[in-house]
Amino acid sequence: MANLSLGKQEVSMGMDNVTSDYKLSLNNEYMPIEDIPEFLRNVGMRASKPRVQLSELLFGGEGRHVTAESLYEEAIHTKIKVTLTTVYNTLNQFSELGLLREIAVDGNRTYYDTNTSNHHHFYNENSGQLYDIDSDDLKVIGLPTPPNDQNIWRIDVIVRLKKMQE
Ligand SMILES: [Zn+2]
Structure with missing residues (x-):
């Protein structure tokens, strides 16, 4: 390429x-x-x-x-x-x-991130905004064993935000 x-x-x-x-x-x-x-x-x-x-x-x-x-x-x-x-x-x-x-x-919305380094996201369901979460600020503990000699290559966490109805 x-x-x-x-x-x-x-x-x-x-x-x-x-x-x-x-x-x-x-x-x-x-x-x-x-x-x-x-x-x-x-x-x-x-x-x-x-x-x-x-x-x-x-x-x-x-x-x-x-x-x-x-x-x-x-x-x-x-x-x-x-x-x-x-x-x-x-x-x-x-x-x-x-x-x-x-x-x-x-399913119907794909975002493209110019930051290709490992990090996670907040997603505001009301506004459709994505915000970065630094990979150091979120720890994933207790990963499952992947099936048949497959490897985990990346973990993308989306923390969803929503404004609750008053
Ligand atoms: Zn990002």
């Missing part, structure tokens, strides 16, 4: 230790926005204008959680000419490259 020489690093993606040749957003290290077009070309993606602009929204600042719909709305708001399909495809491609982490909160 990727062949960019931005410094090789061993990226633990769970089941396999994947040696990655890129390091955008991995462990929350961000690359300068002006490097994004070259980065996209180097991972074999066309550096189309919408894709570059979406990358800037995603990786240009603090870590964030987006859905395809929220990123699409944001793009439209900032006058980026893009279709919802392009947003979907771009998010999926970035996830496959390990640049985003998919978080399936419920």
Whole structure:
């Protein structure tokens, strides 16, 4: 997949230790926005204008959680000419490259996290917001033995918040 020489690093993606040749957003290290077009070309993606602009929204600042719909709305708001399909495809491609982490909160809503390091989430069921929980702040005790020589490769905890009716 990727062949960019931005410094090789061993990226633990769970089941396999994947040696990655890129390091955008991995462990929350961000690359300068002006490097994004070259980065996209180097991972074999066309550096189309919408894709570059979406990358800037995603990786240009603090870590964030987006859905395809929220990123699409944001793009439209900032006058980026893009279709919802392009947003979907771009998010999926970035996830496959390990640049985003998919978080399936419920059956019909997938969030994409620009912070791919190990951490957990609060999910506000009323607002649909996700908040990070540092992995040190939540301990999982007493893991079950996985069936037949399978290995646990990641534990994603979603702590659900709800405003109780008065
Ligand atoms: Zn997160």
